[in-house]
Amino acid sequence: MSTSTVAPIAARITPSGKLSGTVTPPGSKSYSARAVLAAGLAPGASRIRRIANSRNVRALIAAVATLGAEISYEDNDLVVVGPSELRDKQTIDVGNSGIVLRLLLGATAHLHHTTFVTTYADSLGRRSNIEMLDALRQLGVDADWQERDGRLPISTYGVGIHGGSTSIESRKSSQFLSGLLYLGGRLDSALEIHVPDELKAPAMVRTTQQVLATAGVETSASPDGLHYQVPSGTAFAPAEFSVGSDPASTAALLALAAAMDSEVSIRHTGLTELDGVVDYVRSVGATVTVGPDEIRVQGNPAALKPLDFDGSLSPDSVLPLAALSAHADGTSVFRNIEHIRYKECDRISDFRKELRKTGIESEETADSLVIHGGPSGATEHAVIDCHFDHAIVLAFTLIGARSKHGLVIENSGVVGQTYPDFFRDAAELGIDLNLSSEPVVTAGA
Template sequence: MKAIVKPTQRLEGTINALSSKNYTTRYLLIGALADGTSTVRYPAHSEDSDAMRRCIRDLGAVLEEDEEQMTIRGFGRHPRDVKELDVGNAGAVLRFLMSVASFCPEVTFINRYPDSLGKRPHDDLIDSLRQMGVEVEHRDGKLPITIRGGKPRGGKITVSGNVSSQFLSSLLFVAPLLEEDSEITVLHDLKSKVIVGQTLEVIAQAGITIEASEDLMHYRIPGRQQYKPQNYVVQGDYPGSAAILAAAGVTNSDVRVLRLAEQSRQGERAVVDVLRAMGVDLTHDNDVVHVKGTQSLKAGEFDGDHFTDGVLAMVAAAVFAEGTSRFYNVENLRYKECDRITDFLAELRKAGAEVEERQSEIIVHGRPQGVPGGVEINAHYDHRVIMALTIVGLRSDKGLIINDAHHVAKSYPQYFDHLLSLGAQIELLQEEEH
């Protein structure tokens, strides 16, 4: 699908934030790891959460769902013996389930997206699983990956946090179910600590005990625990909403986004503060973020590690700010669906933005007068890139044509519908199947 994004003067209206992808995938997983039946209210529907639904079903969970909620009858520590799992293009789902698969005799995770997830490395988690007595067959740390488990062991386990926090989260989900007590030490640095906080929050809600050091680099986990079946409510999603809020921030707007909890543990909650620092007129009360955009923004310096999945949307807003903005501590963006620094900035330059990259920084020389646009650009199969490029297109002189825009469905299938409902000028062209 191509998205033809036209210059749009005004956005106005109210939308519900979509449900959090991160919380949905985690609640689905702990529902599956429980013995008994859990309910999840307002689960997200996106390619990632649907991949988790599909895989836990394959592993033996029984799922029933209506408009508002899902029930999950879990398999505990006894998943079904399956030969293959298809996680689609969902990196977090793959990584979480690699540890769960260690309870199975032999499972192969297939490679359906060789140009995206198929290029991402998982060596750090493979090393940890081997320490637990699990045999792993792989191609340079990449898919397809075969796990031969059955009896994973606890004990002393190390995991690198340099590339992704998902490797650590994966181990934290499974370690409480092992026969032995475990001690997990994170090596090097730990990316996206906030997201590890979400993992710990969800695990605790299921009645599991994990003792974490204050810096989240060390964990003591008693074995032989059981996830308790519970009722969970999924909160609104900040990473997806970041793009809507940024679009409102760069246009003349009066936009309300509902269901965004003020006390959320989602790191991307920080995008509200980032937009405020850029001079956007917004309020955040009673779980509603209300933006009155005036197109007048100012540059700033921001530590992107706190809001990893909101960085690209904020960079898009900074394209139109007065002055030079710097987003630092963002190297882990290079290891996502695409290299979100080099690839994204290449497309921004085509649109006429003035941007520079360092290994772990994005520098934006703002153009308050706008950018020319008028070009066709590539999304690199990446949902966050699509959302961010759309923001730039709305404020460009001649608009933008974004190729492969259907990949936005990975996390936010209703993204274009929501923008259209607010008055955005966007035309969606289904391309012919070849």
């Protein structure tokens, strides 16, 4: 069994037995990215404890360095010394991360000229950012882009920026709103932000507000989460940040343990953005005990029950929980999830496309995913296209481990976007897998 941390072309997952052991998920990608940006915008030295090592976070570290921050490491901590003035007229590679792009679109909108690019034309390059660009235009920021709907590459021009009021459509993503909150900490005048439709993933906006508060930036929100204010006179200041456990990675481990005969301990450094997830896993049929620094899971595959889930509570948990529900005897519905169509891939339609290869039945609406599960799970061997999305890799590792014939996940190294050591940890728990740098050859190829 190979468990190299080098990004593999293919992960071969075969039916696995009992899982046991202790595993520690990485630090929160979401919190780490926000903390890195806040530190890079503050003139002076900030420290981020237990920084995540995901590709998204590394992309944001590189971005703040491009903008003038000095970066160093002390043990497991990242030290960021922000410049007194951000460098203008820079080109920033945002990798394959929507949160990196959208936070930076807001945070740098006051600069005279910034250009954003990606080498992932078929993933992040396909995602629209027109909502953010429209909101910035209301504040006097000009922009141009090469493709339709505000797709990358994008250039912004902030010479005419002003404070005041703007609106941001957030049905597709809360990341746009988070980016504008960062901008509020860079303006001399007050900023008001209105959400005219509905806010998806409010837990992630609360994470943004928590990070900004730690960095000295004051924000306020209306009780319904549709109106936000950043007062004049607030500004970024050096701070110390402590990163909790990554919610997507933790949810994937919870689902994996619940789907198998298991006795697994998941060490954590704080649980955020997991609203409803632990209760879901427990209600589906696993025994889950949550302690101050550890979650204990005892999986009982024979006891799995179908159960619906409101995906707006924890969007990054939807696919691992959907993979778990595929092994419950009955139908489960994941609602309020249209926004996950606009991630690294369409996590509804693209996920279903891969499910069909394995023999698992499903349906979809504009904002829901319906899984028709059964104890046998995947009945067909399949080669899975992960669509450059770590969430697909996490979900199909579970499906492969419970499958009849196993499966292969192509380009599975993209799991490093969130959880670089996922395959090492899964193998240590007892998942039977092999990582190969050889291309997958299928019949007829």
